[in-house]
Amino acid sequence: METNHTSPRYGMVIDVDRCTGCGNCMVACAVENNVPPADPKATERTGTTWMRVSKLENGLPFPENRSVYLPVSCQQCDHHTPCVSVCPQNAVEYDTESGIVAQIPVRCFGCRYCVTACPYHARYYNWWDPVWPEGMEKTLNPDVSTRMRGVVEKCNFCHGRLQAARAKAAAEGRRTIADAEYVPACGESCPTHAIHFGNLSDPNSDVSMLSKDKRAFRLLEELGTEPKVYFLSEQDWVHAIVKNKISTELKGHGNG
Amino acid sequence: MQFVGGSALGLLFTPIPWKVLNDSAIWTQNWPWIPAPLTGEFTSFGTTCTLCQSACGMRARSVGKQPVSLSGIPGHPFNNGSLCTAGILAHHLRYHPSRLRQPIKFLPGTGYGTPLSSTTVVDEISRCLNGNRGPVVILDGRPGRTASALFGQLGEAHPAVRYIPMSAPAFDVLHTMSDAPLGPLGYDIDGARLLVNFGAPLFDAWGTPSRASKVMDTRASKTQTVIHVEALCSRSASRSDQWIAARPGSEALLALSLACVMIEEKLYSAAAARTIGDFGEFSDYIRTFSPEAVSGASGVRPETIRTTARAFASQSPALAIVGNDASYETCAAVMALNILAGTVGHTGGVARRNAIPDAAVFPSSGVRAVSLHDVPDHSICTLIIDESLSGCTLSDALLEKKLVPKDATIISLSPFVTSRPYCTQYVVPSTVMFETMSDVPGPIDAAVSSLAVSAAVLQAPDGMMDAVQFAQMLGRALGSTTASGTTEELVKQRVAAIHASKRGTVFAPSTGVSTALQQCASADELWSALAEGGCWMDDAARGDNAPAAMTLMNAFRAAQISLPQSHNVDQLFVVPFAETTIYNGTPVSPLLSKVSQESGLRLSLRQAYVNPATAMARSVANGETISLTTKNGSMTVQAKVDASVMPDVIFVSIAGSRESSVSAHSAHDVRLLCNVNENGSFSSTPVSLQKVTA
Amino acid sequence: MLKPGLLRFLAGLFFSLVIGWYVFPYALYEKFEQPIQFSHKVHTGETGGLSCTDCHEIKSDGRFSGIPALEKCASCHSSAIGTSSQEKILVDEYVSKNREIPWLIYAKQPQNVYFSHASHVKLAALECTECHGSHGSSDSLRPFQRNRISGYSRDIWGSTMSRINRASWDGAKMDDCENCHDRRHVANTCLKCHK
Structure with a gap:
């Protein structure tokens, strides 16, 4: 019998001050997870980017204007996970063995309740069938299945890589894996090492310690969803803007 | 009736309805037209x-x-x-969907090409080269490769052929400033204490991708300061220690006024000044660019200019760098700063690399390389360009100026269609990465020479050539001798020559460490380390490598930098804007839509940054379409209102302008709207803005 | 005596039962012969002397080699061993032309399914026969049966339509995986088996 009394809870810590907004994480994610290039009609609203880097500005005019970049993927909510609770089809599930919020596109029938429920806009609906230019389908990653139009998909911390790491450990007769063995594509591709990844349940892990740093914050913390993605910034205005944005957005929801 | 009833009841006790339901449900999860990944052995x-x-x-x-x-x-x-x-x-x-599958010929003035067979194109090129039509120039956008050596051989063997290696634009200018050949150059950024960066995207894929991380790490130890000069608070500007907002096109003026302060206050290196033959003339010239005189045009306060100049002189070694798309004028002015600071050929400055020790394999008479700028205008009859590399930032305006009008022919090797409607053009389809063996010279931000290798793992489509085969084909057409052998054989010869030199270190990916080349037992061992993604790095050049004699004024006379007349304060300007220099203009992957079309993280083609104040004054909201008109033409773009850009300047994207259209000279390319100066660079151009209402 | 109506009713009943249980399964699956015949018996018996893991191995990265690539076959069959017609096809059509053999995989799962041989064999210590039956001692390759609607191999559903009284290796539907996981108290979360 497999025992899991110390199941890992994977989490991410992103150093906003190191992020240059280059977009490596976005394209590495798309390569890893077989997300197709944009349909000609796709826009910033209908495109599929499991990881999306947004620009956050301090609101001052030129030349005092400063900005940072905020890479936002699924925040892997630990409690009251909004998408899990609304899915009528059990296509979304909290994976107890990794803490990853699982999206199973083959079960999804595309009602998009979860897209509306997600406070982070981290879920993407496939408005079109995936199309790769002729021959490029040969570059698809065999560790991740392709999806069709009409289903919702999102970041799962590159779960295919977790499966591969577990298989490697199994081949060596191990049941546990070290943090270094499993890194999502975004973290691997980040040229400034802004993305840290690891097991939040392990108090000695890199991410555990960074998540308790005084520079750390999470998005929409007051919703109580306990996201497992943390951000770091030394700049006060970044913290202030993140807090203010929350209140405006919540107000927006109330009025709407 | 009863039979049907019985059948219906019976049917319920058979697998038919249940199994069909099950299988149909499965079918809806596996639509056959959705591509599936390959199956096979997973390896690396x-x-x-x-x-x-x-x-x-x-x-x-x-x-x-x-x-x-x-x-x-x-x-x-x-x-x-x-x-x-x-x-x-x-x-x-x-x-890539726009990959060229067979040779193609364009006639002047038409956007449509005629496909040719592989043999016909060779015949036609041969006829063209042997027609004694006039000077032939070979432009090499990435010197230092095996193919470059072959192109060089063509230039030496044939009197009508001239080989022009194009290194980074700034180094090209620096070469022309030195009386004796400088050899290969690189920026020793790791060794610099102060970096004054004129618009190079230092934190955004300029040089090696690990550069941003390295610079950030030095920040913690406060061993390096970065001052960034740009007209917008770009990714690099906002992450530098200091950002100087200078009006677009004023970078050269700003650099000269820094030089002016250095000369006025005697902050330059006296040793370096002694090597400048025309120092007196240069000093007189530079004094016209005082901080006060330049301040108006650049929008930078005179005190800022003085402080920066003093820092540049005192925080030695200091290095000034420019981006690869910088104009000739900017390059000349910025390199003059490095010369005055005395950091050319020194640690933390513009490093003079030792040449790769492969002279025995590809002998060269060491003829001094010329720059395309030195070639007389309207003199080139036939131009050969190796465009098989992405990211070659070749100014079409400059090319057009150097070619014989109307009658010139361009022969290019390219994986994509790159039509130039001002002349006849043959495009020979080239192989791309993974399809051919290739050697790669080192990065711009490394102080020493190096060599790395990329192996062919996939079968190239029929009829595609690599650069070495292209050079050999040209050699046959010209009746000249070039090194024979396959690309792999030739690259292996270079590697063997490097091994024989016993110089430098080799990084082997299998062990993850660099060791002295002397410990590498055989050339084969070096080859296998390189073939699996390793690299060889030369030893640093020893001792004082400062250039012995320099002449600066020729370059400045060519650059024709002048203080602009004061302009109307309400005037709008348009500038071409390249967000990243690596793939701008050259296709890479349609998946780049993630960072542009699908997220707006970077500008897409036909989008432009507009300052909120500028937009508001013209009632333009974010996302609205605007029409831009200059004396050269007009185009419509989508306005992206962004407070990080300078007011009254419209930054129009040139991303993907080659990719999206057959012709580079299309309505999508903002460069056609801009004024082009004598040196082929685009200047910020007065523009009028009209909001387009649907 | 039975009334004619009831007789017709029973005839109808009988008719659809025959169609449903005998004709339908036959019609539902499309049969394909393997590109060449192969005998596990010969390879593992005295003639070949190979063990299962000589060809089907779990590699050091935890991935399973599955059906071996041509390279493996060619390491012994670089030239024909014996004179059988199948041997001639192997050498002439595949080995000498360096073309991979397009085997039809009986146990092929759909692309959204993840399965690790390493964890089932090394950690759970399952025997190959638990899921693959006596395939390893077969003397010939049976025809591959492809479901005309779903495209799946027949082995996923199993040999019988009713799925009653099956052996552990007869069928590999999601239910079968889940039941075994339940019996062994292994988690049945979606991501355990899906990718």
């Missing part, structure tokens, strides 16, 4: 990225030999595990 191999000269070591995960994802090799001396956005997608290049 190491190689070197050839998209630019940075020579990043990369590891490809692959199904059989087909790469499915790429990542940087940790510990690699150049990229240390990082890749740029284009590099991550390098395995898509082979399948």
Whole structure:
């Protein structure tokens, strides 16, 4: 019998001050997870980017204007996970063995309740069938299945890589894996090492310690969803803007 | 009736309804037209990225030999595990939808090409080269490769052929300033204490992808300061220690006024000044660019200019750098700063690299290289360009100026259609990364020479040539001798010559460490380290390598930098804007839509940054369409209102302008709207803005 | 005596039962012969002397080699061993042309399914026969049966339509995986088996 009394809870810590907004994480994610290039009609609203880097500005005019970049993927909510609770089809599930919020596109029938429920806009609906230019389908990653139009998909911390790491450990007769063995594509591709990844349940892990740093914050913390993605910034205005944005957005929801 | 009833009841007790329901449900989950990944043996191999000269070591995960994802090799001396956005997608290049499948010929004035067969194109090129029509010039956008050596051989063997290696634009200018050949150059950024950066995207894939990380790490130890000069608070500007907002096009003036302060206050290196033959004339020239005189045109306060100049002189070694798309004028002015600071040929300055020790393989008479700027205008009859590399930032305006009007022919090797409607053009389809063996010279931000290798793992489509085969084909057409042998044989000869020299170190991906080349037992061992994504790095050049004699004024006379007349304060200007220099204009992968079309993280083609104040004054809201009109034409773009850009300047994207249209001279290319100066660079051009209402 | 109506009713009943249980399964699956015949018996018996893991191995990265690539076959069959017609096809059509053999995989799962041989064999210590039956001692390759609607191999559903009284290796539907996981108290979360 497999025992899991110390199941890992994977989490991410992103150093906003190191992020240059280059977009490596976005394209590495798309390569890893077989997300197709944009349909000609796709826009910033209908495109599929499991990881999306947004620009956050301090609101001052030129030349005092400063900005940072905020890479936002699924925040892997630990409690009251909004998408899990609304899915009528059990296509979304909290994976107890990794803490990853699982999206199973083959079960999804595309009602998009979860897209509306997600406070982070981290879920993407496939408005079109995936199309790769002729021959490029040969570059698809065999560790991740392709999806069709009409289903919702999102970041799962590159779960295919977790499966591969577990298989490697199994081949060596191990049941546990070290943090270094499993890194999502975004973290691997980040040229400034802004993305840290690891097991939040392990108090000695890199991410555990960074998540308790005084520079750390999470998005929409007051919703109580306990996201497992943390951000770091030394700049006060970044913290202030993140807090203010929350209140405006919540107000927006109330009025709407 | 009863029979039907019985059948219906019976049917319920058979598997038919249940199994059909089950299988149909499964069918809806597996639509047959949705592509599935390849199945096969999952493995990995190491190689070197050839998209630019940075020579990043990369590891490809692959199904059989087909790469499915790429990542940087940790510990690699150049990229240390990082890749740029284009590099991550390098395995898509082979399948790019606009890839050229067969040779094509364009006639002047038409946007449509005629496909030719592989044999016909060789015949026609041969006729063209043997027609005694006039000077032939070979432009090499990435010197230092095996193919470059072959192009060089063509230039030496044939009296009508001139070989022009094009290094980084700033180094091209620096070469012309030195009386004796300087040899290969690089920026020793690791050694510099102060970096004054004139618009190079230092934190955004300029040089090696690990550069941003390295600079950030030095910040913690306060060993390096970065001052960034640009007209907008770009990714690099906002992450530098100081950002100087200078009006677009005023970078050269600003650099000269820094030089002016250095001369006025005697802050320059006296040793360096003694090597400048025309120092007196140069000093007189430079005094016209006082901080007060330049302040108006650049929008930078005189005190800022003085403080920066003093820092540049005192925080030695200080290095001034420019981006690869900088104008000739900017390059000349910025290199003059390095010369005055005395950091050319010194640690932390513009490093003079030793040449790769392969002279025995590719003998060269050491004829001094010329720059395209030195070629007389309207003199080139036939131009040969190797465009098989992405990211070559060749100014079409400059090319057009150097070619014989109307009658010139361009012969280019390219994986994509690159039509130039002002002349006849043959485009020979080229192989891309993973399809051919290639060697890669080192990155711009490394102080020493290096060599890395990218192996052919996939079969190239029929009729495609690599650069070496292209050079050999030209050699046959010209009746000249070039080194014979396959690309792999020739590259192996170079590697053997390097091994014989016993110089430098070799990084082996299998061990993750660099060791002295002397410990490398055989040339084969060096070859296998290079073939799996390693690299050889030369020893640093020893001692004082400052150039012995320099002449600066020729370059400045050519640059024709002048203080602009004061302009109307309400005047709007348009400038072409390249967000990243690596893949701008050259296709990489359609998946780049993630960072543009699908997220707005970067500008797409036909989008422009507009300052909120500028937009509001003209009632333009974010996302609205505007029409831009200059005396050269007009185009419509989508306005992206952004407070990080300078007011009254419209920054129009040139991303993907080659990719999206058959012709580079299309309505999508903002460069056609801009004024072009004598040196082929685009200047910020007065424009009028009209809101387009649907 | 039975009324004619009831007789017709029973005839109808009988008719659809025959169609449903005998004709339908036959019609539902499309049969394909393997590109060449192969005998596990010969390879593992005295003639070949190979063990299962000589060809089907779990590699050091934890991935399973599955059906071996041509390279493996060619390491012994670089030239024909014996004179059988199948041997001639192997050498002439595949080995000498360096073309991979397009085997039809009986146990092929759909692309959204993840399965690790390493964890089932190394950690759970399952025997190959638990899921693959006596395939390893077969003397010939049976025809591959492809479901005309779903495209799946027949082995996923199993040999019988009713799925009653099956052996552990007869069928590999999601239910079968889940039941075994339940019996062994292994988690049945979606991501355990899906990718």
